[in-house]
Amino acid sequence: MKWGDKYDDSYVEKLKEQCEANCSVPFKFWCFTDKPEKDWHIPIPTTLDEFYDEKRGFFWAYRKCYMFSHGQIPNNNSHFPDNSKFLFLDLDVIIHQDLKYFFELPNDKPWIVRGWWNDIITVKRNFAKYKSTPLNSSVILWKKGQMMPVWEHVKKHNELIFFTYASLDNYFAHHWYDPWNEDDGFLQGFPQGDIYSWYKGNVFPDDMELKKLRLGHKICLFNNSKESNDVEELKSLW
């Protein structure tokens, strides 16, 4: 998914390259974009734009929600057969290992990054403050239609959600995950050892070294960084 100017087209091409080099099962690569030019580009809808207040910047990643609706109705999209599985990847990830792993995970519930680098105590302490979410939407896995309840909820409560939640991840943590009973949420977190963060570490408190490649993991995330040079740092690792 690409919008705005932070990442240019080279990031999309690079992600596509990475997927092609690291996925041993058949897949199709799609990109939601505000500048559709290629046959694998999907124009980003604009129906939620009116609820976004650019000055406040709350719920800024709302465009990701379109993925949970687009082509998700059964028998209603020739590109997405009804047994399709969808693996969403942010543009700023480095893929270390075969993505086949993700498509073979049980799909009783959708999957999302559980940032194991977060201290769960901090997560609980700041829950009511809409801070310190344990989730990260840089990688999401679902089967066709499975995320429709999320889309319906956002659509139904649009004004309220855009006003209340600074981030999509915080919204997910409040409505679709349960930090107190982590197995009970609508979303489940990818297991420890799958995905880590370049700027935040791997697993709290034992493996928190920053800016360390962990090639035994599947994916490295680069987002949520306050550092200004994260784009260049990511490029240096391509």
Place this chain on the structure above:
Amino acid sequence: MVDHIKFTTEIAEDWKSVLSLLHHDEYNHCIKRIRDASSTSQLQSKLWLVSEIVNLNIDVEKVALLAGWYANFITPLLIDELGVKYILNLDSDPDVKTISYKFNKRYKIDHDQIENQDMNHIIRNLREVFDVACLYRCEIHNVMFEPIKNYGDFDLVINTSCEHMFPMSRFRKLNKSKNYIYVLQSSNDRQYDDHINCVDSADELADQADIVDVIYSGEMKLSNGMTRYMVIGR
């Protein structure tokens, strides 16, 4: 004017049990929040609230607290100063249930104890049925997303956390069949990330809640320097 909480032996016992809870690792993360909920400014704002309801001579039996946090100060004040018989605290934070039940253990009631029962009958016979002056119930519930109709009727809806949430007009729409008296507080203190809806006057707070019949409106400078606004009305 109500200027103190009656610190009874029962309160002492309950509040002590909160401190005991904090020895458990599971609740370590709540220490700072319990301290914050016990601050001078928290007490000031609750004393002010109850004082004005007393001044207005509002007859109250059943109160819904929206985002009432631990309800540590407001529960004894509502019971001792206003004779409230039933308090329901609805909060979205899962830790609130356990901790607020500790603070108010002497009045605690669980859903299964009153399920399918006539609350008015229970309230009329509180002493005989439960041997208490009031019942306190807490549920995890986000009041901006779901109506509160399943919890019964209330005379008064109190929200002293308006700065933490979407404007109260939303709550009114969700519960439009009810003609509650609202008691709302908010602040102009924008230094905290979770103060997502601060206001700069009591009028603004009333507007946000579509309060057309304002029976009290005022502001108070609290010990922490912030200005707190309060509106009472329908």
